Amino acid sequence: MFCGVHWSSGSERNLIPANLVAAAFRSYATDYKWVITAAAGENVTSRNASYEKVPIGTEVEGMNILGLILFAMTFGIALRKLGRDGELLIQFFSNFNDATMILVSWIMWYAPIGILFLVASRIVEMEDVVLLVTGLGKYVLASILGHFIHGGIILPLIFLLLTRRNPYKFLLGIVTPLTTAFGTCSSSATLPSMIKCVEENNGIDKRISRFVLPIGATVNMDGAALFQSIAAVFIANLNGITLDAGQIFTIIVTATASSVGAAGIPAGAVLTIAIILEAIGLPTNDLSLILAVDWIVDRSCTVVNVEGDALGAGILHYTCLSELEPVKAELTGVKVEAVANPNSEEETSPLVTYAKQLSTPRNTIDPEPKESIL
Template sequence: MGLRAVVYYMTTTLLAVILGIILVVTIKPGTKDQSKETSNRDEVSALATFLNLVRNLFPDNMVEMCFRKKVPKMMKNLATNETYSKVVTGEGTNMLGVVSVSIMIAACINHIGEKAEALLKLFEAINEVSIILVTAFIWYSPIGVLFLVMSEVIKQEDPRTAFSKLAFYCLTVLLGLGLHGFITLPLTYYAIIRKNPFKFIKGMLPAMLTALATASSLATLPVTMRNLEINNKVDPRVIAFVAPVGANINMDGTALYEAVAVIFIGQTVGKEMDFVKVLTIRLVMVLCWRCVAVVLALC
């Protein structure tokens, strides 16, 4: 059951990423009403990006990883006039390091068992407090986001062009989510189960509305589990395993949105990326650490 769940989650996430890349490359929202521009930004190789991700998975300091991260920076060798990659320490949270260290700590707690129960309760308490704080932040976040967007729009020389790009970007993401939610996933369901997927979706409608209102998979999880058991008659033993794992790692919408965002930003600054490079970066960033997390969790 675990293997099937992981394969399904990784497959749907991969399909979402590919769909997002196809749409953003086809529609090109970042190049709308934009004159030809040249970018003087330094080129960062795909190898340097991948190696940087590997380095971040194993942080040198557990405290430092919460505030600083190692990033590749392209340096110029004046003697040979060659560009090479140098890893430097920059500001920002090393999320990959946080995830990998958290997985290791969780595995150790699970291995030790009863002796580590106090530490487990501490983390559970921190999690509950964090949820309350995040909920409070969410209520005020629209105000902060409004002013952040306004400040960036004011900086634009041509706000009309900026709004045009953002509008096409939003339409691209919404189109991708619609195609993935109403075509890709139903076809996948029908191919595997050989039943009407929209009947299953109808049973999950309360959970979908809750997800739309809260924009949180974890907040929707109790409603999802109840709809699966009561409306769609799924075995509770299957729900208890598959639903919580899916709420944490099955981020199809996020994967699609991030795939579109990466290429959109490149188009906005006048830097076109080929399909192979974009696909490589997105697969590494979106799928790699989730695969590691799932494998370790199942082990």
């Protein structure tokens, strides 16, 4: 006789899927069940029976996000190894991603109406509306507090330990892009202002700022990873699900990996929360509650993202300061001298042709000069 107890995520088995097509629809999970056992050679009776907890692996409905992300990262590295031969396929995936983002931008125009009805349906289903509102308030408070600790203490502390310089003085020079990030909720919109401020106010080398900051605006999403993890835990608690160590590890890995691919636009990181919810088997219909309060959380999230980009550029600048060659002064003027091009076509004017023939030395065998028609 078997009696199911609970499900485990089976994160380790999901990292390397056996079938990529099946990974888009199914994932591996471990089901722990109690089985009645007895000593060898004895019949199972109520007296000699004993219960043993046995793990049984099985497949459950839901996308294997971990396996797909790991395959995508490995496949991307392999494409870069191909060099020019892999650029065509990389361009295809890049264009596919751009087209998808355009579709998402169209959907976002109708998002307020859809969110209104999704939240309304969720409120009707709840027996205690006060509990839902209180839970959302705690989620917003936890997200903002986490961003404040990470952006106001942890990141400046890392900057201080690696550069031995005052991090808050550095942050004072980028107040304008931080304010822009808070108002626009977009890392990409803040990029031009950030590049200007770190170069003019903080003296960061142009070769570092113009290399690190564009990459950071796309890849470095530590604020997004933080609030995605909090959102996943909030939805789990809302549904009365207790997360085990394997599921927490899955949230950390998936949030870190999915935040790298998040778009630097308003509400860009919310869409990737569905990936985390699918990875740990949580319902995705509660995502509407996150969208309802995302306009608050996304502001502090974007500020932490752009702050991490700027501090990363500052750390790289000060740690490599002795190795940086001085930037050559830009040319203020260019002196151009006219030089005859030997590969240019011959002049067709009869006057020029006649003059060239006269300048030819007489000791060479040339055809007789032709008179000009003029």
